[in-house]
Amino acid sequence: MEHLIVELSKYLMILLFAWYTFTCFHVLSGNKSDRWQKRILKKQTKLIFLIHLNAFAVIFAVQRTENVLITYVMQAALLCCILVIYKYIYKRACGLIVNNMCMLLAIGFVILYRLHPEKAVRQYEIAVAAVVITMVVPFFIHKLHFLDRLTWLYAVAGLALLAAVAVLGSVSYGAKLSFTIAGIAIQPSEFVKILFVFFAASTLSKSTEFTHVVTATAVAAVHVLVLVVSKDLGAALIFFITYLIMLYVATRSPFYLVSGLLCGSAASAAAYRLFSHVRVRVTAWRDPLSVIDKEGYQICQSLFAIGTGGWFGMGLYQGMPKKIPIVEEDFVFAAISEEMGGIFAVCLIMVCASCYLMFLNIAMQIHDQFYKLLALGLGTVYGFQVFLTVGGVTKFIPSTGVTLPFVSYGGSSLLSTFILFAIIQGMYILREDDIHTGRTNDYTAD
Numbered sequence: 001m002e003h004l005i006v007e008l009s010k011y012l013m014i015l016l017f018a019w020y021t022f023t024c025f026h027v028l029s030g031n032k033s034d035r036w037q038k039r040i041l042k043k044q045t046k047l048i049f050l051i052h053l054n055a056f057a058v059i060f061a062v063q064r065t066e067n068v069l070i071t072y073v074m075q076a077a078l079l080c081c082i083l084v085i086y087k088y089i090y091k092r093a094c095g096l097i098v099n100n101m102c103m104l105l106a107i108g109f110v111i112l113y114r115l116h117p118e119k120a121v122r123q124y125e126i127a128v129a130a131v132v133i134t135m136v137v138p139f140f141i142h143k144l145h146f147l148d149r150l151t152w153l154y155a156v157a158g159l160a161l162l163a164a165v166a167v168l169g170s171v172s173y174g175a176k177l178s179f180t181i182a183g184i185a186i187q188p189s190e191f192v193k194i195l196f197v198f199f200a201a202s203t204l205s206k207s208t209e210f211t212h213v214v215t216a217t218a219v220a221a222v223h224v225l226v227l228v229v230s231k232d233l234g235a236a237l238i239f240f241i242t243y244l245i246m247l248y249v250a251t252r253s254p255f256y257l258v259s260g261l262l263c264g265s266a267a268s269a270a271a272y273r274l275f276s277h278v279r280v281r282v283t284a285w286r287d288p289l290s291v292i293d294k295e296g297y298q299i300c301q302s303l304f305a306i307g308t309g310g311w312f313g314m315g316l317y318q319g320m321p322k323k324i325p326i327v328e329e330d331f332v333f334a335a336i337s338e339e340m341g342g343i344f345a346v347c348l349i350m351v352c353a354s355c356y357l358m359f360l361n362i363a364m365q366i367h368d369q370f371y372k373l374l375a376l377g378l379g380t381v382y383g384f385q386v387f388l389t390v391g392g393v394t395k396f397i398p399s400t401g402v403t404l405p406f407v408s409y410g411g412s413s414l415l416s417t418f419i420l421f422a423i424i425q426g427m428y429i430l431r432e433d434d435i436h437t438g439r440t441n442d443y444t445a446d
Contacts, residue, residue, distance in 0.1 A: 002061050009058045013051055014312065014343050018049040020103065021347040024354035028361070029095045033194060037364035041095040045083060048103050052076060055110040058316045066327040067117070075109050082131060084265050086425070090138050092432040093425045094362075100355050101421050109349065111336055112409055114316055115328050119409050126411040130418040137419060141426025142433075147198070148370040151206075155197035155219050161195075162189040162226040187412035189227065193242070194420060196223055197377035200243050203421035204250040205370040213251065217243075222312045228267075231275060234388060234400035240264055244374055285398035298325045302393050305338035306345075313341030328409040330401055333393045348407075349390060357382035362428050378420050 023040050054070040079102045086093040105127060113120035141147075165188050191194035203216040220243045244260040271278050280295045288296030288303070301324040308319060321327050321335035328335075337345040359379030365373045385402050392399035403410050405417040 003062055005061045006058055006318060009054055010313050010315040010339075010341060013054055014341055014347075015345055016047050016051050016054070018042055021053070021350045021354075023047075024096060024100065024351055028354060028357055037066065038095070041099060044096075044099040045102075047136055048079065048099065048106055049076065051103075052079070054107040055059060055316065056113075056176045059110075059113060063094050063319045068113075071117075071124075075106070078124065078128060078131065079106060079424060084136055085131070088158070089135070089152055089431060090425065092429045094428040096224060096358055097355060097421060097425060097428070100351055101406065101418075103351060104348075107336070108332075108409075109408040110316075111289065111332060111340075112328060114339070115321060115332075115335060117410070119328055122411075123409055123414065126414050127277035127418075130415045131417070134418045134422040138426035141423055142429050145379060148202045148205060151199060151202040154202065156196045157198065158195040158223060159226065161192050162223065162230070164188065165232075166226055166230045176190060185411070187410070189232055190412040190416035191419070192223070193235065193381050194378070194416060194423070196220070196239055197242060197246075200246045200371050201373035201377055204246060205368075205373055210253045210403060213247065213256070217247070228271065231277065233271060233275070233278060234402040236387070236398060238384055238402070240267075241384050242377055245380050246377045249376055250369075250373060281398045281400075285395060288395070298331065299395055299399065301325070302331050302334040304393060305334045306342070306394065309338035311342040313337070313339050313344060316341060324408040329403055330389070330399065330408070331393050332408045333390055333409070337408075349386070352383075352386045352405075356386075359383075359424055362431060364423065366427060366431055369429065375424060379426060382417075382420060 023044055026039055027040055029435070051073075052075065056068065060068045060072075082099065082102055082105075085094075086098045109120060109124065112123055200216065200220065203212070203219075206212070220239070224236045224239050227233070227239065236384065240260075241264075244257065244264070247260070248257045250253075272282060283291060284295040284299050288299045290296065292300045305319065305321055305324060308314065313319075316339050319335075319338040321338050323330045324334055333348075336348065356379055359375055359382065363372050363375035363379065364374060382405060385405060388400045388402045389404045389408070391397040392401075404412040405413065
């Protein structure tokens with residue numbers, strides 16, 4: 001009976017998630033009326049809860065404990081709270097972004113509870129705190145019109161946090177990533193990347209003259225160099241690519257883009273020679289089977305898991321994702337692929353892509369240069385992090401040790417992603433206000 005429930009469940013989850021993914025791009029098309037889009041968004045919320053319920057029905061069938069039911073109710077209540085907050089407090093918020101946030105969070109809850117129930121409970125607690133902390137962020141983004149003037153505050157605060165990690169941080173997997181305060185591990189780079197985008201958007205929106213660009217680039221380079229010193233090369237790569245794209249869009253100069261790519265290539269070669277853990281990851285990427293007992297073990301287990309799952313997956317609790325080291329963090333996508341299937345995994349990527357496209361849509365429709373660059377930068381941070389995670393897990397690129405937003409286990413990653421999405425919502429509300437009032441977006445003129 002248990003096996004039958006698992007088999008039926010995996011096909012139902014794939015069907016429901018494929019339907020949800022299809023509706024994401026239907027909403028993005030924007031060819032229908034507001035009333036039609038609201039109906040689609042309501043269907044999406046139903047699909048979120050159906051997928052979550054379906055998964056926990058399987059978990060309960062396997063574990064048969066009261067804790068499973070309690071966990072399900074608490075998680076469903078949190079998802080309801082998020083939807084209610086944005087429906088009744090922020091009535092002009094982007095429904096697609098809210099729904100995608102809840103869907104990704106629900107998938108993360110499910111796979112983490114299957115892999116490590118204690119970590120899933122901890123993730124839930126952090127999510128509750130994140131919702132409480134970030135519910136006011138859209139309000140501040142909407143009401144505070146001086147954010148573009150705090151250029152050097154963003155830079156100083158960000159560099160101070162990164163320097164603190166470089167000096168005081170504890171070493172994890174060859175890099176200084178975090179430090180502990182009152183028993184809580186904090187990874188500052190997750191939050192500094194948001195401050196960094198604010199800095200870049202603020203400085204590049206003021207002027208794109210050569211001397212100004214040189215100054216901004218020098219400060220951005222210091223951010224990256226501090227991360228390199230800390231050996232947090234995954235974060236350094238995100239900072240570098242984000243700044244390069246923002247610089248290119250602000251200046252529209254191919255010279256900066258080409259120069260940046262050349263400098264990035266030279267820096268990558270230097271990092272390979274300077275850092276042993278970079279050479280380990282490149283070796284594992286080139287030919288993991290030749291070093292399967294050492295450097296290539298993690299990526300080999302990831303590829304085995306993805307291949308074993310096939311298109312339809314093994315079903316929850318039918319695979320062996322725990323054979324993958326630190327699977328709850330960097331390699332959670334492999335666990336999803338093995339037990340929920342390749343189709344489900346592809347739909348997950350497409351949902352993330354729909355978030356990124358909506359971020360770009362918001363950036364294109366805002367007239368104020370600061371907010372335009374801010375939306376572009378935050379979207380790039382999110383989209384590139386998803387690319388690095390999925391690319392590393394599938395051996396498309398060397399592993400960089402970054403998490404899958406909302407899905408992977410990690411308190412700092414989860415809170416920073418909540419903040420990022422809340423900032424985007426604030427800018428979307430600004431855009432909607434202008435559409436309804438007929439104003440142009442000159443917020444920084446106040």
